Amino acid sequence: MIESLITSKTRTRLLLKFFLNPDTRAHLRGLADEFGESTNAVRVELNRLSEAGLLSVAPEGRTKVYRANESHPLFPEIRSIAAKTLGLDRVVEQVVRRLGNVELAFVTGDxxxxxxxxxxxxxxxxxxxxxxxxxxxxxxxxxxxxxxxGLVLSRVEFGTLKERFKEDAALVVWSADGGPFTAG
Structure with missing residues (x-):
């Protein structure tokens, strides 16, 4: 879906990486290695997204560290588009709607x-x-x-494992008190 709007595969990957989990911080070489792209191709897209204000850049030693600019006015919309691109909205709708007493749904891992x-x-x-x-x-x-x-945890089990999920990337896609994509 997003590929038809954004023709740069590298730009699409950067938007997904940074906007699905706004706590993600990354530098040029790490992104180039992860994407299997040249540093120049990644640098060009990082510069474009930074100039547009979608990514913030902070120096860390001799490298620049990039992250999503959560104060950008389009941040919520881009995050929603990124989630929809991966089909998360449809997964959550299909799974949570008819399951019963679900308090929280989140995605972990990649x-x-x-x-x-x-x-x-x-x-x-x-x-x-x-x-x-x-x-x-x-x-x-x-x-x-x-x-x-899929993994289903009771409230007690989640309480026991909560700290582990904080250490790993966790993207909240639905909560009983706020519906889809309100936390994260």
């Missing part, structure tokens, strides 16, 4: 970091029917064309 690896790690907190959950995950996989690895 997708939370903005890397399109083809595997979405989806974590639900609440009480749900496991068999029904796995059936919905299979349907959502067919819808978005990606493998979904």
């Amino acid at each position: 997708y939370a970091k903005g890397v399109d690896s083809g595997l979405i790690d989806l974590v639900l907190v609440g009480q749900v029917d496991q068999a029904y959950f796995h059936d919905l995950v299979a349907k959502a996989e067919a819808l978005v064309g990606r493998k979904i690895r």
Whole structure:
């Protein structure tokens, strides 16, 4: 979807990386290695996004560190487009709508970091029917064309593992008190 609007594959990857998880910080060489692109190709796109005010740049020693500019007026919209590009909105809608008592849904792993690896790690907190959950995950996989690895945690289990999820990238895609894409 986004590829038809933004013809630069590198720019698309940068937008997904930085806007899906705004806490992501990265430097030129690390991004070039991750994307398998030349440093020049990545530098050009980083400069364009920085000049547009979509990325903020901070010196860190002899390198520049980039991150999403959360104060940019288009930040919420670009973040929503990035999530929709990966199909997260459809996954959440398909899985959460009919499951029962879901308090929180979030994505961890590569997708939370903005890397399109083809595997979405989806974590639900609440009480749900496991068999029904796995059936919905299979349907959502067919819808978005990606493998979904689902995990359901009780509130107690989540409380025990909460600190671990804070250390890893975690992208909240739905919460009972705020609906989809309000936290993150």
